[in-house]
Amino acid sequence: MIFKGLIKKGSYYDSVSLMILSKELNKLDGIVDSSIVMGTAENKALLSAVGLNLEVFHDAGETDILIGIKASSLPAAENALQKIDQLFNDLQHHQDQSTDKNVHSFGAALKQLPEANLSLISIAGKYAAGEAMKALKQGLHVMIFSDNVSIAEEYELKQYAHDHELLLMGPDCGSAIINGIPLGFANVVQKGNIGIVAASGTGLQEVSSVISNHGAGISQAIGTGGRDIRKEIGGIMFLDALKVLGDDEETKVIVMISKPPHPDVLQKIADHVKKIKKPVIGILIGGNPEILRQAGVIPAITLEQAGLYAAAVSKGKETGSIDNDLAQRKTGIVALASTSGKGLQGKFLRGLFSGGTLCDETQLVLKDTIGYTYSNSPLNVDFRLTDLWKSRENSIIDLGEDEFTQGRPHPMIDYSLRNKRILQEVSDTDVAVILLDVVLGYGSHPDPASELVPVIHESKKISPAILFIGSVTGTDQDPQNKKNIVRELEKAGMIIMPSNVAASELAGQIIHQLSSKQPSRSI
């Protein structure tokens, strides 16, 4: 029989806790008996009674903990002694899980939820990088929703994340879906086998919604933040996300969404795609997809098309019929434009957008029918609005841009700025059509119809002939329920098209037809 004794000096625990500890010790292999007590005279007498008042305890005092072990072998005794510290630690940190305590720091939160695997950060940009680094250093993946993080900080964070096989989504990453959980602004979509990498938040929302609405589903949707594909960042996360989706067994089809990347980055992406053995659909909003096509990517021109392609490919279908359907729809839209354009007053279009990528896409669609449009974020720099509070001719405004969101919630959450702007636009007698996007999903306004319906009615009082056209990004599973929102907006007289592209095509056609009639009307 082996006797081993250990003193923990200057500690104090109540006897019940210590008895529980010794019970734990007794469970270990080869432990015959053990006793853990405070070193009082009474306790020493107890130890003597069970033959555990060892010589090492002789000088121990009342504030010392005496740990006595009777074991069948020396290794068993030593093993038990090694376990002691852990047992004390567990005792001290065994926290009550049932109540949700207020924590003020990442460190304290991690103590309460030690198995946390993702940190979602939406605090002021100048503090976001620091919080993100804390999470990365603890091995957590990170999504930074905040903007106003410097590009140097973004690079540092992404390089660190890359080196440690972690995800760093953002900064300014508005949307992601990880393991079926929507993060930030994101829609409730079907689970499935399509993986998305997006350097565009609303692009991700529109494409994932289209996919889900056409009977396919999403495995993972990873946002990278819009700057990832710039030269300074070099596509670090875009490439990592492609890699991880390439390796992911659940993902059978990949969709890439971004604005045109820096040529070097685009080349890296193309080189990487060649190694992926899954179908890859790519959309470079407004960019030339030729390099991607050469790399084997199925290129899409619009977000809707990308979603439809992905849905078809994921079900093993050809994409050819999609192009036919879309072409047919376009013909239909020309006809629809001439009927719904009847009786309109004025000649100009004003688009007021909450989604930046949708705003870009609309301008691209319009370019083909009515040419460049004025914007705070124009395709052509000559069409930059000098006063962003005042539209001119055909204007397409991104209300989600920094200059509008300073000190104000995002227009997807807070409709007040857009509502005001709508009334301002319809008061301009030259305006014939208002084009809107309505983005649903987690994070967005809980009931956009309650905001838009009254403003549509009010607009019609100001300008009875005004026409509202729009599309709704989202699904029937979203908390707002797309079907209900569409029904209410249509009831208010708004034309809701199946996608942003379709809405933009219709608006463009109407304006185009109005302007060609213009000379005869002015007589």
Add this chain to the structure above:
Amino acid sequence: MALNDLFRQPLKVINTGLVSFKTNLETAGATAIQVSWKPPADVKKEAVTILNAHQHQIDEANRKALDIILNGKPFLTGMDKALDVIPGMRKDLILHSGPPITWDRMCGPTRGAIMGALIYEGFATTIEEAEKVASSGEIDYAPCHEHASVGPMAGIISASMPVFIIENEAYGNSAFCTLNEGLGKVLRYGAYGPEVIEKLRWMEKIMYPVLKNAIRKLGKIDLKNIIAQALHMGDEVHNRNRAATSLFYRTIAPAIVETSENKEDTVKVLNFINGNDHSFLNLSMPASKACLDAARNIPYSSIAVVMARNGTDFGVQLAGTGDKWFVGKSPVPDALFFPGFTKDDANPDIGDSAITETMGLGGFAIAAAPAIAQFVGGTAQDAIQYTLDMYEITAGENNVFQIPYLNFRGTPTGIDVRKVIEQNITPFIDTGVAHKNPGVGQVGAGVLSAPMEPFKKAFEGLAEEIQH
């Protein structure tokens, strides 16, 4: 965690920022915890850069400081007259609580207590005379803390007052504190009437020798052990000392009976200790002081070794900045007032008793003391939240002092000024409230969060110290 592993686990999210995201995550079926994040306190950028650059040295120094603080072994070993035992004590020196202050800036209670002490010491016979002497320049003033001492409230120590001697056996340093006078009209709250002086005389002539003999008989009393047990019995040993006083009484009473020669004195002394729930405060304070003083002068350390108030200013000292005081305006506590008094009567926070919080007791351990939860909003949950908050600004957890409700988690110990700044949370302090005018006494008890200013200065002061 490799990237692909994330896809095989349920999502568990730490959400910092928009609370709606947390709600959404939970609705969608993920586990989420919200960080109630605040931007850091505003300090000079250069200071942040310097402290960040020296993070490892500071961490190392803090480990050392915390180790010393946690391993202190404070014992009550005896009693003596202040003049004979406090280092640097003189007949014409009066010690006060908090950071250094001149007579002209002293608050009412401190002035009252000083005038009372001058009468007690025989420098004056009337209060008018005492006031004249006090401001004449004949008398010097110094913080208790600069003489290894602590005093509750006004914290006045004059030459003839008997003091407890606490020895930190682990590190060989000592700390001193007067006897607690009980509640009501007492010197420490700035009262100076004849009954106050009379009580002080009785404590000196009768109580002191009785206690001294009893302590001598016992040899020494382990204060850390009493405090640890008291925390399990509902004390936090700042505003509530009932259990600790009982434990102390249980320890000392037999020795008093055994050593005292006069039955009448014995009964009076025993009743005095027994009748004053705060008897042990004047032991929990110097016990804390003895542990913290051992951690002074550790270069780079950002751990506070002193928080103290003189009723005008709130002062902080760090282990890594020597004898420097970092000072800001002392706030008026949130308090429950005795009948007839309001916040208008209250003096700004006063006393060295925040040494207990500096040691991980008092407000830091309020979760152990549900009986005084009415000071912090009335529910035990409120008290628990205050303690939990303090874990976020401390370097570690106590190895001896524990919170039963938190499954015997060690109390938050070792205030790290870096965390105070980063988390923008200041230490939470239990306190008594003195009337702002001299001669009145205590008007209430309550709590306060320490002001940020001294901590900002301490943060910047440490950066300066490191740079030079």
